Amino acid sequence: MSLMTGPSAEPADRPANDEETLQSYLPWPPRFPLAASGLYTWTLLWPPFRAPEPRIPERIPIPDPGPRFAPGSNGAKGEASERAFAEVSDTADSWLFPVLKEQVRIDVDGRYPQMAVSGDMTIGFRTSIHWIANLTQTGSGTYAGAIWYKDPVTASFPYTSVVVETFGGWFPLTRTARITFGGPNVQRIRTYRYTSPYFHDVNLEVDCQTGETAAMSIDTCAHPNRPAALPCETLTIPQVFRRAGFDVTSSPGGPVPIAGAGANAAWSNQEMHDAMQVYWSRYAPNAQWAAWVFFASLHEWGTSLGGIMFDDIGPQQRQGTAIFNDSFISSQPGGDPAPAAFVSRMLFWTAVHETGHAFNLAHAWQKSLTSGGHGPWIPLVDEPEARSFMNYPYNVNGGTTAFFSDFEYRFSDQELLFMRHAPSRFVEQGNALWFDHHGFQAADTVPEPALALVLRVNRERPVFEFLEPVTIELKLTNSTTRPQVVSERVLDLDQGITFMVKKDGRPSRQVVPFARYCLETAARVLAPGESMYAPLLASVGRNGWDLATPGNYTIQALLHLPSGEDIVSNELQVRVAPPRSFDDEVLAQDFFTDDVGRVLAFEGTRVLGDATETLMAITEKLPHRRVAAHANLVLGNVLAKEYKTLTEDVTDKVQPLRIKTLPASQDEAKERLIAALTTAPEQSAETFGHVRFRETVDRMATWLAGEGETKEAYKQEEILLETLSAREVHGRKVLGSVLQEIKETRDSFAPRAGAKSRAGAK
């Protein structure tokens, strides 16, 4: 139900209850009808409990959930209800690693049901797939709907619909949910055990500045201006969030001395952040379902600021909020029939509002806003008139009087959908940055994309040596039965690709290319099943070296097509190994610089002297390491031909700028290029990736042939052919068509009878 349309559908005479939860599961006597909503779990180590029939009884009428799924259109519902508990094995799911754990959040009844179900699937030890489906009730305890959100969009999860069947009785242990996943020629059934009426646990620790009090509860009927049907109760902040689906525990803290606010006795954001680190007992540099709520007197900006989610500093954000008791929220409005109750209500509203920001909720009128590159997790509608905690009561038409006459102390449906069903990292405190994923900007994907984008590395284990530049291979495949037309440069970083790198525990970073090229590009037709490939240097860009220090990284790409459709790649996990020696660490200080990054990206320089010296030191001190191959490649490239530089003659006042041509140094170029590419070809193929390895050997061979060294060119292509013919990664060999092309290239350099070689050529 949208808050923009009117009061709740709940019965007006529903009793108030201080211990109210999302649903009650007391066996007898039942205070509330049973409900199916809640958290259900399946784990690999504990198979699901197989509960007998009957189903959970129907509850009160279900609100309209929105877009509907036609029951039975996936063919699964009727069959599943007749079948015994037939589970699809994990091997049939075709995942490389077993599915270890799954959780689903069924949201079909109870408080403010969103008629949705969402799930998380943990594959192996790292990969997680999140999905969301709308639901329509199709029978007693049975719901069906289309999956409209997947994160990531991956071929490993091809399902497009679900049928949810709930079973069990009064006792929670007997409750299960069986979900049939349907899709094009695929089906999967899983039974989950009921775990909790709540979707997440969260702790709120409350501290007060010395002498201040915490507004943790409100008498909902203390002020006469309220909805007529509003239940009279003492509503607490934890209860508000329990009704949103969170099992909130609040732990009282202690007094925070005003001295922390400095001489002006008013708090700055930094001072509050410092206080949070000192006084919050759970403070830790990691994401957790917990937040610190601080009641203080005044912010340094004065009485106009009633509260703030101040924690937008550092990598872990949204863990601290503050409410200022002496600000405008404590001003009693003239002529109000119950000014003290008005103030209590404003204090309570502010406290929940700020805590809502800790859950990454934006203001009601900002839902579609993108700021600083961060926007909503899915396309959202602004709700400037919403009667939600996340709106300003004084900003709606009619002001606070109109707002509170219609306010039921709740969040809007859009907000509840986000809090309950968005990927937890978007909501969890300390995880996604503030406003990032109110979200990470949602991709405009379609359920069955015509193109599939895969990121991969050409090695058995995705582990890179310290200092080794990380080259990723992009593969774009036409996954339809019709030809697809794309730009020839569609996989270039400066075109439609957005490339993200995220180190564990750190925010995502976008790899921004050093240059953008304005080129006339040709179209390319991908036949059904055909793929195109491109290498990409993932370690460094204009934003700096984001894939460098030892640790685990997640890499993902989004291809934005001219049609407006987004193609999201798989999440590729890679690891950077620690330094092997003291030399590594010393060289790293000069290697991880913007200049060296540019040199690697542009494949050479003859003017950035410091970067050149660093790369030469790499080749001298670490000659057998993979980074040396990259260094030799860029050093050799620029020596292979004449090089134009721009110089300045300050004595010439008329035309000071000159173009100076530096001569080639073919012998050194050849030595370095061969050292980079074919002295240790197996290693080079792995570190450059197959596509770039082939491209650079081809380029070197063409250059050698142009220098009159066709025999050497033939030899280099022969090494390329032998190396790639022998390569096999995860059972995958280089395409025969590619090997054939290399063979033809090699043969084009075959020495001809009577051909002369360059004088002095080796």
Add this chain to the structure above:
Amino acid sequence: MANLHVALQDGFDDDTVEVRIDGRTIYRRDGVTTLTQISRADALDVEVDGQVNVEISLPRRNVSSIVTVPERPGGVYLGISVVRDVIVHRLSEEPFGYA
């Protein structure tokens, strides 16, 4: 003379902002960005005499807007926001509150 409070509120994203009153520049700043959790970027107070025309410009986005602010002895509060590259405003006789 009365106080005119100009509040830069929603939608500012590393913008250069200029504020002129009756043609006189009273504010120019780069990098103006809304703190989205309170919907406020910056604010300024200026004493004005009678009705004035307040021009707000965002040169980088090539947008500007002129607001006629009436005279109010108790002071006027002018809130400026940017919504999809359009400058919108609201006038109030009460101070703005942020949370």
